[in-house]
Amino acid sequence: xxGVVKKIWSxxxxxxFSKTSLPKINTLLTLHGGKTFVLxxxxxxxxxxxxxxxxxxxxxxxxxxxxxxxxxxxxxxGQLSKNNIYNFWGNPxxxxxxKPKYVEMNSTLASTRFLDSKIEIVETGIKAIDFFMPxxxxxxxxxxxxxxxxxxxxxxxxxxxxxxxxxxxxxxxxGSGERSREAIELYDELKSSNLMENSSMxxxxxxxxxxxxxxxxxxxLTAAEYLRDVDKEDVLLFIDNIxxxxxxxxxVSASLGKKPSVGGYQSTxxxxxxxxxxxxxxxxxxxxxxxxxxxxxxxDLSDPSAxxxxxxxxxxxxxSREQTSKNIFPAFDPLASSSxxxxxxxxxxxxxxxxxxxxxxxxxxxxxxDVILILGFDELDKENKIIVxxxxxxxxxxxxxxxxxxxxxxxxxxxxPLNDTVESVIRILEGKYINQSPEIFSYVGSNLNIPTxxxxxxxxx
Numbered sequence: 001x002x003g004v005v006k007k008i009w010s011x012x013x014x015x016x017f018s019k020t021s022l023p024k025i026n027t028l029l030t031l032h033g034g035k036t037f038v039l040x041x042x043x044x045x046x047x048x049x050x051x052x053x054x055x056x057x058x059x060x061x062x063x064x065x066x067x068x069x070x071x072x073x074x075x076x077x078g079q080l081s082k083n084n085i086y087n088f089w090g091n092p093x094x095x096x097x098x099k100p101k102y103v104e105m106n107s108t109l110a111s112t113r114f115l116d117s118k119i120e121i122v123e124t125g126i127k128a129i130d131f132f133m134p135x136x137x138x139x140x141x142x143x144x145x146x147x148x149x150x151x152x153x154x155x156x157x158x159x160x161x162x163x164x165x166x167x168x169x170x171x172x173x174x175g176s177g178e179r180s181r182e183a184i185e186l187y188d189e190l191k192s193s194n195l196m197e198n199s200s201m202x203x204x205x206x207x208x209x210x211x212x213x214x215x216x217x218x219x220x221l222t223a224a225e226y227l228r229d230v231d232k233e234d235v236l237l238f239i240d241n242i243x244x245x246x247x248x249x250x251x252v253s254a255s256l257g258k259k260p261s262v263g264g265y266q267s268t269x270x271x272x273x274x275x276x277x278x279x280x281x282x283x284x285x286x287x288x289x290x291x292x293x294x295x296x297x298x299x300d301l302s303d304p305s306a307x308x309x310x311x312x313x314x315x316x317x318x319x320s321r322e323q324t325s326k327n328i329f330p331a332f333d334p335l336a337s338s339s340x341x342x343x344x345x346x347x348x349x350x351x352x353x354x355x356x357x358x359x360x361x362x363x364x365x366x367x368x369x370d371v372i373l374i375l376g377f378d379e380l381d382k383e384n385k386i387i388v389x390x391x392x393x394x395x396x397x398x399x400x401x402x403x404x405x406x407x408x409x410x411x412x413x414x415x416x417p418l419n420d421t422v423e424s425v426i427r428i429l430e431g432k433y434i435n436q437s438p439e440i441f442s443y444v445g446s447n448l449n450i451p452t453x454x455x456x457x458x459x460x461x
Contacts, residue, residue: 003029003049003066011053011209012255013038015066019046023068026106030067032057037089038066039211042256052252054088054211075219076100076200077108077226082170085187085201088212088219093203105218108225113281119346122289125161125415126154128332128398131425132355133315133339134347134418137234138282140290142242142309145319146299149331152182154319155238156189157402158291161415162236163195169234170227171199174220177206177213177244189404206244210255213248221279228286235288237280243295246272246305263304270308277312301336315339328399335362351422357429358394365391386431392438393428399443411443420446427452 003021007014015029015038023029027040035057042050053060074090081100085093090102122135135141145151159171171190175183183203190196200223204216217239227233239245246269253266261267280290292313297303299321310316316338323331344352364387368380377388403413416424424447427433432452433440441447451459 003068005031005060005062005064005066006048008060008062010255011211013051013053013060013066014044014048015051016048017068021068022047023049023070026072028054028069028072030069031060031064034067036060037211039072039215041252050256052211052255053209054215055209071104073105073215073219074102075105075222075226077103077223078231081200081223083197083199085183085203086219088202088204088208088216090219103222103226105215105222108222108229109279110225110229110283112283121341121347121418122162123165123418124158125164125417126157126330127400127416127421128330128334129158129317130416130418131351131358131398131421132332132334132337132342133317134341134351135289136314136341136346137289138280138287139314139341140277140280140292140312141315141317142313143291143293143317143319144296144301144306145293145331146296146321149319149321149324150329151293151295151319152178152240153402153404154317154330155240155291155293156186156404157413159186159236159238160189160193160195160403163193163198164415169198169236170231171195172220172224172227172235172237173199173201174217174237174239175201175203175205176216176239176241177204177208177248178240180205182240210248210251213244214252217242217245217276221276224288225279228283228288232285234286237288237290239290239292241293241295242273242276242309243293243297243305245276246308261304265304269304273308273312277309315341326395328395329402330398330400332398334359334398335366350426354422354425354429358425361387361391361429362394386434389434389438390428390431393433393441394425396438396441397424397428397444397447399441400445401443414445416445420448424448 003015003017005013006016023040025040029038029051037054038051039054040049040051044050076086076090078101080098120137122137124130143151143154190199202216202220204212224235224237227235249272250266258267280288294306294309296306318333318336319331320333323333342355368384401411401413406413427447435453
């Protein structure tokens with residue numbers, strides 16, 4: 001039996017059913033001939049539910065009939081779903097004539113984990129990431145930053161660079177509450193690079209309802225899990241932006257009348273994030289390696305939304321406004337960032353020691369910055385002068401021209417292999433360029449072709 005609308009407020013509808021036909025939570029209900037969608041979010045009693053409006057083709061009225069689909073969202077999955085963009089109700093935005101397979105949202109949940117002693121590093125060609133936080137298959141990397149520091153650009157660069165090396169992987173891109181322009185640009189760039197054939201995109205724009213913005217993330221995750229567990233593929237999952245998902249869940253929670261918790265966020269913040277994050281992992285079938293952007297309100301790393309996501313990630317890459325002011329791009333802050341892949345057994349002693357020494361020099365330089373501002377560089381002793389020189393050379397070395405920004409920087413993008421990055425950093429740490437200006441390292445690839453101080457002395461002789 002169908003239900004009847006009894007109450008409406010903000011974006012919530014209260015619907016009455018018979019006892020035998022009461023829908024479950026996350027069931028999709030429709031009105032207006034299947035053109036308006038609402039999602040069950042709360043069961044009030046044995047005959048009443050509250051549902052959030054996901055998409056409304058026209059205004060909903062009291063006593064309107066509601067159809068119980070007895071299903072949640074249907075998600076296009078598998079090989080035939082690739083090479084297209086989908087909205088939250090699974091409709092392709094580009095008509096290709098190909099009919100993919102559909103499964104119900106969250107029907108692909110896998111509870112069994114797989115402990116694998118075989119560690120595979122995924123090279124990104126981005127010096128700051130490969131050096132400070134090597135990506136491992138099945139790993140979750142969070143890209144944190146305030147507005148305009150380059151989160152989406154960095155994510156797009158990762159998509160293209162990783163696909164140059166990882167030919168056998170599939171790409172899933174989830175756009176949760178971001179600009180439609182960015183999705184269109186990404187689609188065009190993937191298409192022109194012949195990467196769209198192995199990619200699918202699931203988009204809910206920032207002007208859509210909170211019900212749509214919360215649902216798009218589990219919809220995209222369902223597609224990723226299907227590729228991993230049924231098609232047995234390695235999946236690269238890109239989510240832009242997890243904060244918008246949290247924000248949408250908060251709007252839903254407020255509409256349902258739940259009391260807010262710390263910082264004005266929903267009381268279910270931790271579980272909302274955990275329900276998403278706990279689904280991305282490697283098992284015996286394949287891996288889901290995820291890259292997630294997280295917007296920081298007021299550039300605050302202690303914001304409750306950021307802390308809730310931090311707890312689930314393997315690596316936290318922080319983009320800093322201070323770095324952008326120095327014209328350092330990517331605006332990566334190595335001292336605020338961390339990764340559990342920085343382990344001698346995973347990356348080797350040479351690379352591990354180089355990371356420790358680099359962070360030590362950058363920390364010492366940060367501590368000296370106030371002294372330099374007050375007294376000047378020339379007042380430092382010889383040892384501190386060397387530390388500052390090395391730190392400036394390292395800061396400049398980790399700048400990089402991206403393929404994604406070629407059209408407005410007019411500088412060709414560079415892909416730097418991991419071994420070249422490590423060797424280049426070690427040469428700086430060993431002081432092989434100590435008599436040269438730090439500027440020579442700005443936006444270079446590796447420094448293996450840059451003559452050292454000894455090379456220059458030999459030329460003079």
